[in-house]
Amino acid sequence: MQKPLLKLCGNRSYEDFLLTSQSPADYLGFIFAKGKRQVQPQEVKEWIGRHIPFSQKIVGVFVNPTNEEIAEVLNAVPLDVIQLHGNESIERVEELTAAFDSCFWKALHHQADTVSKMSAYAPFVDGYIIDTLIKGEWGGTGETFDWMSVPSYKKMAQKLNKICFIAGGIDADNVSNLLDLHPAGVDLSSGIEQNEKKDSAKLQLLIERMNKHVSIS
Numbered sequence: 001m002q003k004p005l006l007k008l009c010g011n012r013s014y015e016d017f018l019l020t021s022q023s024p025a026d027y028l029g030f031i032f033a034k035g036k037r038q039v040q041p042q043e044v045k046e047w048i049g050r051h052i053p054f055s056q057k058i059v060g061v062f063v064n065p066t067n068e069e070i071a072e073v074l075n076a077v078p079l080d081v082i083q084l085h086g087n088e089s090i091e092r093v094e095e096l097t098a099a100f101d102s103c104f105w106k107a108l109h110h111q112a113d114t115v116s117k118m119s120a121y122a123p124f125v126d127g128y129i130i131d132t133l134i135k136g137e138w139g140g141t142g143e144t145f146d147w148m149s150v151p152s153y154k155k156m157a158q159k160l161n162k163i164c165f166i167a168g169g170i171d172a173d174n175v176s177n178l179l180d181l182h183p184a185g186v187d188l189s190s191g192i193e194q195n196e197k198k199d200s201a202k203l204q205l206l207i208e209r210m211n212k213h214v215s216i217s
């Protein structure tokens with residue numbers, strides 16, 4: 001089985017970054033939107049500049065950002081990917097992609113029309129994060145959605161030739177069930193946290209279970 005890409009999101013301290021950057025993750029996410037995991041551009045700049053070698057790509061997560069907000073982060077942090085996790089319209093995403101020469105991912109919350117939204121945003125984005133829809137929240141909820149829909153997300157992403165991550169409530173206990181559906185990418189935050197910090201034991205167990213699943217399937 002092809003190994004899924006792994007994104008570890010919501011790093012909110014140097015200790016979080018140290019832990020996740022020494023893991024086999026492919027992407028590390030930082031939340032620049034308001035909320036309990038929000039980080040400041042200057043602190044992320046300082047953490048990633050501390051000469052600890054790391055191989056992951058850096059993802060900046062935004063919710064309905066202004067151009068100025070993105071520019072401020074890009075001035076400090078060399079983002080590889082800009083993740084739009086709000087309800088940015090197609091027109092707004094088009095504007096942002098014209099303004100910034102960057103890779104863009106659109107987060108879409110799982111609901112009846114999500115597959116058709118993937119198609120509608122396709123001309124402007126490089127990939128998708130499919131996350132759980134929870135009223136009053138944008139992401140990082142620790143809640144799963146009905147994974148029966150994962151194959152249809154995967155199929156549409158393949159048709160569009162885009163990367164597609166599944167997010168929402170993934171942890172070491174349920175990751176094998178998700179991997180049975182062969183997602184191209186897995187994105188998680190709460191599932192490797194304890195007391196609002198990334199947790200080494202939870203992360204290690206997640207990696208072990210992911211590796212075991214890939215080697216036996």
Ligand SMILES: O=C(O)c1ccccc1NCC(=O)[C@H](O)[C@H](O)COP(=O)(O)O
Pocket residue numbers: 008009010029031033034035036037061062063085129131138139140141142143167168169170187188189190191
């Ligand atoms: O994590 C947050 O606090 C957050 C806040 C606002 C917008 C997006 C946010 N997270 C985005 C992510 O990519 C998370 O990894 C994804 O939502 C999954 O989170 P979780 O259910 O905690 O694993």
